[in-house]
Amino acid sequence: MIVGVPKEIKEDEYRVAAVPAGVASLTRAGHTVLVESGAGEGSNISDRAYAQAGAKIVRSPQQVFKEARLVLKVKEPLPREYPLLKSRQIVFTFFHFAANTGLAQAMMKRKVTCVAYETVEDAQGRLPILIPMSEVAGRMAVQEGAKYLEKPTKGKGILLGGIPGVAPANILILGGGVVGANAAKVAAGFGGEVTVMDVDLDRLRYLEDIMPKNVSFLMSHEHNIAERIIQADLVFCCALIRGARSPILIPRWMLKKMKPGSVIVDVAIDQGGCAETSRPTTHAKPVYVEEGIVHYCVTNIPGAVPITSTYGLTNATLPFVLEMANHGIPRALKENPLLARGVNVIHGKVTYRSLAQALNLTYTPLSRTL
Numbered sequence: 001m002i003v004g005v006p007k008e009i010k011e012d013e014y015r016v017a018a019v020p021a022g023v024a025s026l027t028r029a030g031h032t033v034l035v036e037s038g039a040g041e042g043s044n045i046s047d048r049a050y051a052q053a054g055a056k057i058v059r060s061p062q063q064v065f066k067e068a069r070l071v072l073k074v075k076e077p078l079p080r081e082y083p084l085l086k087s088r089q090i091v092f093t094f095f096h097f098a099a100n101t102g103l104a105q106a107m108m109k110r111k112v113t114c115v116a117y118e119t120v121e122d123a124q125g126r127l128p129i130l131i132p133m134s135e136v137a138g139r140m141a142v143q144e145g146a147k148y149l150e151k152p153t154k155g156k157g158i159l160l161g162g163i164p165g166v167a168p169a170n171i172l173i174l175g176g177g178v179v180g181a182n183a184a185k186v187a188a189g190f191g192g193e194v195t196v197m198d199v200d201l202d203r204l205r206y207l208e209d210i211m212p213k214n215v216s217f218l219m220s221h222e223h224n225i226a227e228r229i230i231q232a233d234l235v236f237c238c239a240l241i242r243g244a245r246s247p248i249l250i251p252r253w254m255l256k257k258m259k260p261g262s263v264i265v266d267v268a269i270d271q272g273g274c275a276e277t278s279r280p281t282t283h284a285k286p287v288y289v290e291e292g293i294v295h296y297c298v299t300n301i302p303g304a305v306p307i308t309s310t311y312g313l314t315n316a317t318l319p320f321v322l323e324m325a326n327h328g329i330p331r332a333l334k335e336n337p338l339l340a341r342g343v344n345v346i347h348g349k350v351t352y353r354s355l356a357q358a359l360n361l362t363y364t365p366l367s368r369t370l
Contacts (some may be wrong), residue, residue: 001031001032001069001070001324001325001326001328002031002032002033002034002067002068002069002070003018003026003031003032003033003034003068003069003070003071003072003321003325004033004034004035004036004064004065004067004068004070004071004072005017005018005033005034005035005036005039005055005064005071005072005073006036006039006061006064006065006071006073006081007036007037007038007039007061008039008042008073008074008075009061009078009080009081010075010076010078010300010303011282011283011284012282012283012284012300012303012304013042013074013075013300013303014042014043014303014304014306015042015043015074015302015303015306015309015310015313016039016040016042016043016045016074016306016310017072017073017074017092017093017313017314017317018033018035018072018314018321019040019043019045019310019311019314020045020049020050020052020053020055021053021314022314022317022318022321023035023050023053023054023055024053024054025318025322026054026321026322026325027053027054027055028054029322029325029326031325032056033050033054033055033056034055034056034058034063034064034067034068035047035050035055035056035057035058035064036057036058036059036060036061036063036064037057037058037059042306043306043307043310044307045310061081061084062084065081065084065085065086065089066084066086068089069089069090070089070090070092070321070324070325071085071089071090071091071092071093072092072093072317072321073091073092073093073094074093074094074303074310074313075093075094075300075303076093076094076095076096076100076103077091077093077103077106077107079102079106082106082110085107085110085112086110086112087110087111087112088111088112088113088347089112089113090112090113090115090324090329091107091112091113091114091115092115092117092317092320092321092324092342093116093117094116094117094118094133094270095107095114095116095117095118095344096116096118096270096271097114097116097243097344097345097352097355097358097359098243098244098245098271098272098354098355098358098359099245099246099269099270099271099272099273101359104344104345104350104355104359104361107345108345108348108349108350109348111347111348112345113329113343113345113346113347114343114344114345114346115320115324115339115342115343115344116243116342116343116344116352117129117130117313117317117342118130118242118243119242119243119341119342119344119352120320120338120339120341120342121338121341121342122338123338127242128316129313129316129317129320130178131178131316132309132312132313132315132316133302133309133312133313134177134178134179134182135178135179135182135312136301136302136305136308136309136312137179137182137267137301137302138178138179138180138181138182138183138186138236138238138267139182139183139185139186140301140302140304140305141179141183141236141238141265141267141296141301142160142183142186142187142190142236143186144265144286144296144298144301145160145171145187145234145236145263145265145296146160146190146234148263148265148286148287148294148296149169149233149234149261149263153287153294154261154287154289154294155261155262155263155294156233156259156260156261156262157261158233160187160190160191160192160234161190161191161192162191167193168190168191168192168193169192169193169233169234170192170193170195170231170232170233170234171187171192171193171194171195171232171233171234171235171236172195172197172225172228172229172231172232172234172235172236173187173194173195173196173197173235173236173238174197174220174225174235174236174237174238174239174249174250174274175197175198175220175236175237175238175239175240175268175274176196176197176198176200176203176204176207176217176238177198177203177238177239177240179236179238179240179267180196180198180236180238181196181207183236183238183267184196184207184211184215185211185212187234187236188211188212188214188215189212191214192214192234193214194214194215194216195215195216195217195218195228196211196215196216196217196218197217197218197219197220197224197225197228198217198219198220199219199220199221201219204217204218204219220239220249225249225250225254226254226257229250229254229257229258230257230258230259232258232259232262233259233262233263234262234263234265235250235258235262235263235264235265236264236265236267237249237250237264237265237266237267237268237269237273237274237275237278238267238268238274239268239274240268240271241271241354242354243344243352243353243354243355243358244271244354244355244357244358245271245272245358246268246269246271246272246273246274247274248274248275248276249274249275250264250274250275250276250277251276252276252277252291255275255276255277255290255291255293256291258291258292258293260292260293261292261293261294262293262294263293263294263295263296264278264293264294264295264296265296266278266295266296266297267301269281269297269298269299270299270300273297275295277290277291277293277295278295278297279295279297280297280298280299281295281296281297281298281299282298282299283298283300283303283304286298320339320342323336323339324339330370333366333370334370340366343366346366346369347369349362349364349369350362350363350364351363351364351365351366351369
């Protein structure tokens with residue numbers, strides 16, 4: 001199979017979807033790998049390193065998309081890439097369709113086979129490709145939140161961990177999954193007073209067992225959120241519904257009760273965000289102020305640390321890439337139901353139920369398309 005790796009074109013995206021070790025694994029298995037020149041620059045990977053691993057370096061994205069049966073990306077195709085996509089071409093990337101109806105409709109129209117990193121599961125029901133990026137995003141969220149609490153960046157001017165005799169920041173984390181747990185661990189390490197909320201009591205019990213004493217836990221519902229958010233200096237939105245839009249946990253009326261200069265870091269923005277007032281931002285312009293609250297809503301947080309993120313991501317994707325390349329998509333999906341759960345769109349049909357519900361589109365079971 002011909003596997004293609006184009007250069008990412010999303011603003012401030014420095015990751016790449018394959019590293020030389022992955023290229024070598026694919027070429028040893030008899031596959032051809034096309035890498036667009038400069039694709040690895042943001043992650044300090046040279047064209048020469050790819051060539052030494054067996055890749056064919058090509059000069060344009062047009063050539064990658066024209067020749068490749070399987071296209072590996074990090075972020076969703078952007079509108080200027082839509083015309084390059086072909087019917088039955090496989091694109092393996094983060095899609096986050098639930099927050100982007102136009103993208104879903106474009107992929108349906110092009111009849112692309114869309115295998116989404118964020119919905120591939122493992123035998124334990126975990127999301128093995130999403131996990132490493134969630135770990136990065138959760139830890140980075142604390143760094144960014146601490147920075148934007150500073151007065152020069154429009155925050156209220158609080159040091160996250162305080163000092164002896166001066167209270168630390170009050171931190172609220174909505175969602176106790178991988179992102180929330182990593183944010184809690186780092187925020188607690190800084191010395192903040194941290195509260196984690198989740199709808200899963202078993203998850204809260206588990207986190208209570210492993211977290212430091214300056215982390216407390218509450219059931220997540222509107223009353224508790226409204227009560228705690230007025231005390232919070234820094235809020236992390238980390239709630240995830242697989243394949244669907246993030247729930248709105250912070251409506252505007254609640255935001256108006258927060259203390260001016262407080263910060264919301266909406267890590268769930270890829271799936272639409274958890275605050276009613278959240279809208280996507282970039283690393284170049286990461287924040288805006290609404291209702292007196294600083295909003296940080298960057299859609300590709302891990303892209304700012306590409307050396308860590310690229311290797312973490314490709315460690316997780318390579319086994320699935322090899323499976324699709326070695327067996328072809330129909331056989332790979334039939335033999336591996338966990339990979340099959342990553343298919344969101346195929347042959348112009350939506351095959352992920354929660355996505356169809358989120359976008360009000362017709363759901364077609366995957367079994368009917370193979």
